[in-house]
Amino acid sequence: MTHTMQRLTRRGLALAMLVSTLAAAPIHLAAADAADAAAKQRDLIKVLQSDAPKAQKAITCKELAIYGTPDAVPALAPLLEDPELASWARIALEAIPDPAADDALHAALGKVQGRLLVGVINSIGVRRDANAVGALTERLKDGDADVASAAAEALGHIGGDAATTALRQSLADAPAGVRGSVAQGCIFCAEQELAAGRNAEAAQLYDAVRQADVPKERLLEAIRGAILARQSAGIPLLLEQLRSPDKARFGIGLRVARELPGVDVTKALAAELEQAPTARQPLVLLALADRNDAAVMPVLHKAIESGAKPLRLAALDVLQRAGTVECIPVLLQAAADADADVAQSGKLALLKLEGPDANAALLARLPQATGKARLALIQLAGERHITEALPAIVAAAGDADAGVRAAAVTSLGAIGEAPQAAALVSLLEKAATSPERDGLEKALLALSARCGAACAPDLLPLAKSSDVALRLIALQALAAAGGPDALAAVAAAVNDTDDSVADEAVRTLSTWPGNWPEDAGVADPLLALAKSGKKASYQVLGLRGYLQFVQGDRQLKDDERVARVKDLLPFIKRPEEKRVAIATLSGIPSTGVLDVLVALASDPAVTEDACSAIVNLTAGELRNTAKEQCRTALQTVLEKTRNDATKQRAAGALKKLD
Amino acid sequence: MNPATTPSSEPLSQPQSRPHPAASPLNRRRFLKAAAQVGALLAMPQIVSAKVLGMDGGVAASERIVLGGIGIGNRGSYDLGCFLQEPDVQFVAVCDVKEARRQAVKKRADDKYGNHDCATYRDLRELLARDDIDAVLIATGPNWHFAAATLAANAGKDMYCEKPCTKNIAQSLALAATMRRTGRVFQAGTQRRSLPNFAFAVHLAQTGRLGPLRTLYAQPAGLKAIMSGWLPPEPEPPKEEVDWDLYLGPAAWRPFNKRELDGFNFEKGGGFMGAFGGGGCLEWGSHCVDLCQWANQTDNTAPIEYEPTGNQLHARYANGVKLVLRDDHWLPLGSCPVRFEGDTGWVETADNGDIAASSNDLLVGRGPKIGGYPADFHIRNFLDCVKTRAQPRANADVACWSHITCHAANIALFLNRKVTFDPKTCMFIGDEQANRLRSEALREPWRA
The missing domain is CATH 1.25.40 (Serine Threonine Protein Phosphatase 5, Tetratricopeptide repeat)
Structure with missing residues (x-):
């Protein structure tokens, strides 16, 4: 049995073991605990046998689910006939691991009817009481379809030869309203066969359901089971579903295509992909990819290179989560594709490439790359933070091609170091167009925020530019960088001859990054603004900024804070x-x-x-x-x-x- | 203590790292609009390209996913809003045991589509019998989640099911088995699996960026009972107004009492008596424990030991990693926090979308901040899988084991002692009391 099949069946076994052990688990209570439990049970039984209100009896049943022994069964059994307490009694009876509970449920089959009978049968099914097969088989012919259906499903849970024989017989002659449950029972039995490694027997049962006149949902379950039970021999049946015009059969085929193990299955699916209708190809490819089989990789590459657009996009979607270094050529080709969707998807797959060698492999391609592939690699260098690409990116920032320049500038913002601040400032001073300037501004801010005070000296020339717009950019970059030099430059700009620059300088100071106490130097210029700012708005911003400092700087002692606020009050x-x-x-x-x-x-x-x-x-x-x-x-x-x-x-x- | 380098589980009043420059919270639609740049997509949960699924430029009526809603109250209304904004969804029917809710949802759907076509049902079996419905949103109270999901799967419907999805260990296993058998697409409503801050934190844990993992922390939102009981009887309203029998569904019978009509709490986590409701542990545990399972790459198993310790619960996986359920000592990052600690670093995140870590280097590439735990990414993932038949992020197997972990923790809390669990057999070792608590009979006529 393959690993996958073992995994699937192991879980089935776990469920089966769980329900069966409810009836068979040995008692392992310590002596003292056992004595306590016995005493508790005695009290609980007394409640059930008293005139206590039903509310109390209900909760008592629930406690007996934990503490009940065979001694509690005689007190619980009569409650199965009480419509208000039967469900509570079954909570206890399903849980008590002793044949006495089975006997009580069995006996109740002859005493109750309708819903209460359905409940009793359900509990027998949960407990998998093989001794009840005969009685349940009789109930398969019950005039009440709900009762017959419950019996069929309970037999399915119990399983074994006798239950299986009864269900297969009933599959042929059960009324239409019951046949769905009989099919369900057969499928439950087949699952048990499969879990036990009896694949041929399981396949026979699934086939019996497939050949019967059963609801479509059961038919689909039987098809799935029949394929899985046959393993590789189930490939033809799997392909039949994938070729079916019926949406539901195609759907179950896609599910089983992910479940059925084996390299030959992968090969068959890859071949099927070739001949599938175009609209279905992406779905088959996605199913194929979910098999996590290395043999799928060439299929994905081929799909990207020569498939129809939806198939190409599906393959690229897969490589966004499963791409490897070996995929770089085909992904770079996609990233340079004329189709914008394909290019975007290719870039994203490159961006998400995992593995320690991915960055080096991408970097190695940069020197030879041309056109859109080069552009993509420059963008990726920034987005993937490939710092080793910095020299190449710096060079590209001066490229003749505007697109390459823009991409390089963005990447500089992401991976540039303090020395590159000067380069960006120089480019800003020369920028001829508004989009170019916008790109440079974003890059400079990003770099300043990352590199901090180390890049502040390189920003100072910008603060002294004759161009007002550049001085405004400088203020933001300086604030992002921080440090004493930056602070001094921004404080000086409060007296700028241009009102818009002075206003921006005041705003910048009043919201100076509150990384206390490193930024405590902003207190003095703020206080000066609060006391004697040349506009009322400057004073207000100064006051607010200063009070933020007083609140935020943890190095200030409480008395110092009070004194600072007190000094400020007159202003x-x-x-x-x-x-x-x-x-x-x-x-x-x-x-x-x-x-x-x-x-x-x-x-x-x-x-x-x-x-x-x-x-x-x-x-x-x-x-x-x-x-x-x-x-x-x-x-x-x-x-x-x-x-x-x-x-x-x-x-x-x-x-x-x- | 240097927060940049030292893992810590000490109580803290402030995040230890400077807040990441915050983008404004985004929902999926705003995010996609803003994400024209490739880089912004890096840390996002993957969404199958619309063009792959034939949604380029609109959706033909024949390609729409026809949806029904079951139990649409507060949470369901939010979920429904997420579904209704998707162009490939056509909502056609609502089922609720409460008339007022049926009518409110019908009005909402009819107003959206400009018709009177939304059908109303009191009994979910009638809605599930419709051949034209592909998928259902199950947002009943937790009492019904498992039974409704089972019925829906057996009726051939895919489903998005709110959490907690099950009431005990047996139901968790049966849920996974049913979805496998029927081949249905099941997505648990644990939408944090589809949010970038949680995904990023998990990525750090899974890729060794924190060093070998040692301890996972999850907030259960109350390690205590939420009672479901048998309250004094009150006059039962007409079935057309509130169908009490259907409301009780698989829960043991009790007389009508309007205080029980809060489906959010009714029978949550098993509705056990006394100190055992499990509601608290399941309420957020189904989210936070689920994220820890994901971080630990233990989506197909559960811890092997559980022990109540003071006001916490400590569990241990077979791989040695410890899981701590606690309601305090969290950074102020919002609800549903998780924290993953390894030998060399830690990361903590929660519903406001911020991520705190032992080092700012760990936060490189974290992507845009999305606060407010929206479900639309998760719901889109579900819809994509309905079409591709792939397994959604919070599929039934994933939900099965995260719920089993919560249920096992609840059992330890109820018994107020250590329990030892074997994930292979799904049995507690040598512990009959604990084993008896793994399942509970459903009220007639309901069955798994």
Whole structure:
């Protein structure tokens, strides 16, 4: 038996073992546990035998599923006749691993009808009680189609010669409404044969179902089973499905094409691909590829080289997840294809190539590559971060071809190092068109963000350009790079003669990357802006940026934070910024904060914000370390606030202080 | 501690790495529009090219996937929205035991198509009997997921089934066996399998970028019971309004009580009494444990030991990797977090789409951020597989073993002791109590 078949059947066996062992698993309870369980069971049985409400009996059944022994069966069995408790009783009876439970279910076959009988039969099937085959065989002819159907499926679960014989007989003469379940039962039996390695017997059963007048779903299952049971000998039947005009049969063929193991199967499918209708070729190819057989690779290459467009795209889709270094030539050819979809798909497959040698193999092709293939390799160098390609990319950035230049610039953004910042700046200064400048700007920003302060000196000439647009780009690149040189240049640009540059410099400072404490140097220029920015908007942005610094820089001690905010307060004019200041203060559990907040509470524009902050702060650690200051602050809240909820909270906090 | 180099499982209040420059959250449609550049596609789950599947420039009516919906409440409505936006889907019928939901979904479908064609059913068997329906969305409460999926497969329908998909170990195995036997396409609603941040973290774990894997962390969202019980009877509404018998379906009988009508919690994880509901472990475990299984390349097996430890559960795979279910000590990255730790690095991600790692180098090539755990990528993967007959990402075998892991963890929690499990036989070793908890009878007339 092949590995795949073993895997498939092992899982079937696991399920079969699971259900069978419910009835046969040995008891391995420690003595103390066993005594506890016995005592618990006695109590549970008493409940079932009492006048307890059904709700209690129901839950008791569920507990007996864990603790029940044969002793519990006599108490459970009568419940099988109770429509409200039968399902609960079966939970316990299905779980108790003793023939007594089988006997109870067997006995119930003669006592209940309709749905309750169906339930009992279902449980017998779950327990795979071979002693019930005779009784279930009789039920195959029951006038109630639901009962007969349940019996058929239960027989299928039980399996074995007697059940199989009964089901095969019934396949011929069962009423139409029951035949589907009889077929299902036959298929269950066939699965057991297959799991046991009796492939010929399984194939016979599947064939019996195929030849019977059964619902289409069962027919498809039987076809699948018949192919798998025959293994390689099932290839003709598999190909028959793949050639069928019927969509469902074609569909089951595609599934089995993935399941049936063997190199000869792969070969047969590859041959089938050649003659399949164009519309079906991609689906057959995808199934073939899912077989994870190395023999498929030449088929994929051929499909890419000479297939119809959907087939080419399907093959490229496969190589996006399964491509290897050996695929590079065919993928490069696809990446250079005139068809945009094929080219895009080829590039993506190259981009996703895995393996330690992939980058080296791609790089090796760059010197000889021309046209679209060269373009693709330059793009890939950046996207795959092939740093060894940097010299070639730098050279290509000065290429005569605009497309090559653009691709090289993008790749420089991705893999360039600090020295390449100067090259990009130089190219920016010479860029003649807007798209070219846009590409260079993106690359410069990406490189600056990656290389950081090391590239800042190379950006400074751009900040001094006579071209306003270049100075604006410089500000963004400097912010991305960071560091003292960059910060100084941006701070200087606040006084730029051009308003748009000065505005951008202020915005850049106020949102300076908050990588504290490395960026703490931004505090001084922000404070200067807050105090004496030449426009009101500069002052506002300065204030907000500075308060962010106060909040963010963890090197500042709490008292220092409070002092900085306190110093700033005289320069804050608008309530909006006062609220930001209060929010900043409310996160500082320091005694000094309370005095500042009390002062702010006198400002009618922010009284409520200040009061709320006081109440929040005094609920924390401060109430232990600064009791008196808390009391004073809370009394201020009671005086000032007009918010009932705040007042109530303040009163409560005061009480706790007392 | 240097967060750039040291794996850690200590509680942290802030991500240890600087946030990746955030792209705005994307759903699949916006993503495809924005992804004209090849590079942006690198970290994305693969989607079969529309042109391969004959969808270039529109879809002929004959090529559409005809869809029905079963149990379309809150989550189902979201899923349905994802399906309706796909051009190759035609939604034609809804089944729900609740009249109000049937009518709401019908109105939505009819409004979309400008007709009155969406049929309504109270009994799922009637919907499944329709020959013209190719696939169904199953978004009932978890009580029905397994039984509905089995019925759908036996009726020849493919299905997208919300999680948790099963109530116990036996159902998990039967689900996988049924899908194999019938050849149906089954996708569990564990959509994080199709999201790039989770896929990227898994990729790091699988390709050795973290060093040999040591510990996987998953959030189960509550290692405790969600009770399903027998509440006091209330007057039962007419069947046309709420069909209580069908609502109960495979769950053991109990009288009508409107508090039980929350399908989200009803019988989740087996609905065991006392401390055993399993709802919590299955609620997010079916997502997070599933991702750990994927990272560990153990999609076809389950851990061999499970032990409740304080407010955590510790499990161990045969390959020595440890799985920890815990609800705290997570970075603030959103719901459904997972963390994978190896000898040389760690990665953590969750529903806001951010990824934190022990080193920024690990984050190179992580692709665009997609927050908010959208399901549309996952649903597209399902629809593609309906056409190609390939196995979707969260197919029945994958779902089977991630659910078995959760159920085994639940059993250890219920028994409040260590249990040892043999994935080959799917039995607990020398432990009858645990073995009895692997399955539960379905109420008549339902069966697997």
